[in-house]
Amino acid sequence: MMRRADRLAELVEILRDGRLHTARDLAAVLEVSERTIYRDMDTLAASGVPVEGERGVGYMMREPVFLPPLALSLIELEALALGMAIVGEAADPELQVAAESLLGKVEGHAAVRRRSPRKWGFGVYAFETARAGFVHMPLIRRAIRDGLVLRIAYRSIAEEVTERDIRPLQTEYWGRVWTCSAWCELRAGFRSFRIDRIEKCAETGRGFAPELGKTIEDYLAMSSTDPSAREDKVGILLR
Amino acid sequence: MMRRADRLAELVEILRDGRLHTARDLAAVLEVSERTIYRDMDTLAASGVPVEGERGVGYMMREPVFLPPLALSLIELEALALGMAIVGEAADPELQVAAESLLGKVEGHAAVRRRSPRKWGFGVYAFETARAGFVHMPLIRRAIRDGLVLRIAYRSIAEEVTERDIRPLQTEYWGRVWTCSAWCELRAGFRSFRIDRIEKCAETGRGFAPELGKTIEDYLAMSSTDPSAREDKVGILLR
DNA sequence: CATACAACTGACATATTTCGTCAGTTGAGT
DNA sequence: ACTCAACTGACGAAATATGTCAGTTGTATG
Structure with a gap:
């Protein structure tokens, strides 16, 4: 059960090295047929993983990504929100954008219940310096x-x-x-x-x-x- | 494709309200049989989701969890690491532990390439106050x-x-x-x-x-x- | 104590998905 | 022209998931 999901995760793990991989090599490593690799690539692409293939060349990942674990507790979520709030306030724009985007992904995914307009019970105020x-x-x-x-x-x-x-x-x-x-x-x-x-x-x-x-x-x-x-x-x- | 995985995600989404749910209700909502719900619960539990069932009562989630999106970019990872470092240094032990655990999950999952002993190019030093x-x-x-x-x-x-x-x-x-x-x-x-x-x-x-x-x-x-x-x-x- | 409820378990047939094989096509580089 | 390797479609076989049924086992309640 779930062997497919595991294989997808391992695929990403392999591609994270940022180097070129052919479907044949991947198929050999994962012990499946090339056809399956092509199908998996479709699935990954559909899930938003930035993997690109070029005919006659191979597969590469545009930017490294990682697949987080699947369950965070409430307190971990709170730590994440606080951390992103601080980073968003106290770090440079590049990291600010990343922090915002990360928190956005997280909140977007946890979209259902929304207890109050202000979700997180803290504010962060950094210094101009x-x-x-x-x-x-x-x-x-x-x-x-x-x-x-x-x-x-x-x-x-x-x-x-x-x-x-x-x-x-x-x-x-x-x-x-x-x-x-x-x-x-x-x-x-x-x-x-x-x-x-x-x-x-x-x-x-x-x-x-x-x-x-x-x-x-x-x-x-x-x-x-x-x-x-x-x-x-x-x-x-x-x- | 992936209908099962989607159903599991929705299950968690439903259980996130922290209230009691019977397998019958869940089966009705998700339009599957109760037996499938029981099997899904097994799968979730095996994946570390803190769901517990009590005979004669129903299912509840010990603590709210959420399922993060599946792909983070390098810069988002860096923002996360920085945020957790700051939280680990500047927040109370409860959040410190959560920050550590979160970063641990993330790093553990992204276990393969390890460019250098010191992975993140920053330190965080908070004040005693x-x-x-x-x-x-x-x-x-x-x-x-x-x-x-x-x-x-x-x-x-x-x-x-x-x-x-x-x-x-x-x-x-x-x-x-x-x-x-x-x-x-x-x-x-x-x-x-x-x-x-x-x-x-x-x-x-x-x-x-x-x-x-x-x-x-x-x-x-x-x-x-x-x-x-x-x-x-x-x-x-x-x- | 009897009863209801609902989580659980096992077995087995059926439905669905996933996979491998094969036979191609396409696009880029040599 | 030729090679390489990504891609695509089709189809049968294998694996997985699901529904049905027939139980068992805790918990709570009257």
Whole structure:
């Protein structure tokens, strides 16, 4: 029972690697006929999975997707709604849109009962400073994902502007501002940059691979050795 | 195609009302035999949906669940992960657990490719003040959901402690502290309480229904007429 | 205690869906 | 022209789902 549904899920799981797959290969892996694969592709496409096939080439997925589990509890739903509300308020437009769309899908699917006009018993109010520098965040996120070296113009607390190449490792949210931790090629060390103080930000065209002593793990290991560092940082970041 | 799957989804949709349903009624609505309903219930239970049947009584769902849509994009996944990270850091344990469990389900299901040890390129660091008063939040959330009057002991900024009955309407997250907006029966007006300053909090046993002039809509309509109110509030809340 | 109710279970025949096979067509690149 | 691989339609075989029937087993109620 349900073997078909399982196969569809596994198909998506395979296609998530973003690479090319022929129906023949998929049929071999899943131990069904090619015909079945073609039918499954129809089903997936009809369900909104962005899979595309090209004659003579194979199948690929436009963008990675994932299939969530099938049951969330009320409290998980509430956590989701709160999280999306915060993201919608405190993150850059790219993530805002995603958060809205995600919550929309969820609410749209849970369409039946509607207890009150205001469904979720909370509001989220972020600070203006969190919004400054949002323009750079999509690029920074992509740089973290794909390992791109960025060139930024940064205005320090002392109002001095420096231009430098950085290898972004992680962004941090402090409830009021966003920062980006990176390996700074100018200073040859780890630095954290308040994203609202980044004046320019562009790709250099160079990429970077994880390098001993320059990875996010190294950075986190370093910071965690000094227990006072975190509190200090908060103080500095938010004054 | 997929008629069975659709029926299962509709079954959950019906059971979401949290009330009692007999197999006979469900069979009538879905236009299948009772036997099929029993088989479907097996399937749902096997899929982790918390549905329980009691002989001689009927079927009920322990806690409301919902079935998410089947495809999320990468950026939506990232928004979800960020949201859950923030909730996990800045909300009370009940929501923390839910956020963790939700993200766990999602990641567990998307188990295959794992580009790097650190999957999400961000960290979230909340303030200690956000954590104070967390003990009361589950009760407050329930009171908002179910319309319960609460009796609280509140220590004002001036350090005066008052005891009062309130009708909680909404909680707000300000990036650093949580507040609860409520109709205050003592002052006969809307008040916002910093949750970390609530010393005691208990049910009164009384409930309340939406009442003209005392609803969350009235409150929001009122606050929005004064554009400066919000900024003031932030200043006060966060000093 | 008897009765009603409704969840459950097993068996078996029937209906429906799903799958494999085969025999094509189409479109793109070489 | 040729290859590759996505696509399509048809049809029978296999697997699955469903209805019917005939029970059993807890729970609640008079």
